């Protein structure tokens with residue numbers, strides 16, 4: 506029996522969730538005493554394969570089929586590899602792509618599927634934790650099965666580290682072309698925006714404390730001084746002040762930057778769900794009781810209209 510994790514890439518880059526899944530896989534393999542294997546499907550599999558060589562990974566399987574994500578190829582590749590390895594757990598990313606193929610894989614393999622998992626534990630058997638009611642409560646699911654499939658929420662685990670010397674092996678998939686009913690014709694960002702807040706190392710995130718749309722210039726000036734990207738809480742998106750691509754949170758994007766500067770953001774659970782994985786969180790807020798301070802590494806209790814100009818002067822050069 507093994508633990509099998511499935512990597513993800515987009516536009517020639519391995520996505521951060523691929524390395525996070527390796528941490529989940531390693532944890533589960535340690536708890537079950539199984540081996541941990543991972544697979545990358547399509548694209549520059551040789552380069553991706555080398556990047557997936559991390560501590561705890563026994564074998565990185567590469568499936569050289571296609572350049573971009575294709576539902577039908579992924580379903581066949583993951584299913585055939587799982588049939589060969591007989592994994593006790595198949596762990597996939599809870600992303601747009603992951604949610605596209607994971608249910609079909611689970612169905613073909615006859616496995617129960619738990620989606621959007623934020624924590625796992627393997628005692629006698631698998632338990633998986635999910636969040637409910639807008640991240641206000643957690644529920645733990647006790648999986649009564651010999652084997653199971655999971656999709657794991659990005660940003661919940663650290664990226665796996667430590668080069669290991671895993672063996673990187675091609676896996677030949679017998680692709681049934683008659684079952685490939687979709688073709689990738691191109692890639693277009695939803696909303697046509699050119700900002701990907703999920704890739705940013707430093708985010709200056711702005712909330713309702715900014716008061717007026719005109720005041721956003723201040724936040725963009727700070728982002729420029731820090732070579733950062735601007736993101737936001739939901740009310741600013743709902744107001745139409747910033748495009749939806751920049752929304753952090755439960756109904757926005759999950760981000761995992763090195764530094765997250767929350768400017769005038771209270772720290773509602775639905776917002777925190779999207780940014781709690783940041784390495785270092787800095788909060789600027791006039792209210793010392795704002796919940797954002799519960800998760801902040803550094804807190805500045807002051808008026809953002811005093812603090813942000815001072816930071817721009819300090820870092821702007």
Ligand SMILES: Cc1cc2nc3c(=O)[nH]c(=O)nc-3n(C[C@H](O)[C@H](O)[C@H](O)COP(=O)(O)OP(=O)(O)OC[C@H]3O[C@@H](n4cnc5c(N)ncnc54)[C@H](O)[C@@H]3O)c2cc1C
Nearest residue numbers: 712713714738739754755756757769770771776790791809
């Ligand atoms: C189903 C559902 C999904 C949701 N999804 C999301 C989501 O994805 N992302 C998200 O962000 N929200 C989401 N929300 C909304 C969420 O519940 C909060 O309403 C929202 O996050 C609050 O945004 P905020 O912190 O910017 O505003 P507020 O809660 O209004 O906080 C503003 C903060 O600014 C501070 N402030 C005011 N003036 C200043 C000043 N001059 N200087 C410094 N600080 C100042 C205040 O003390 C306050 O703490 C969702 C809600 C629901 C019900």
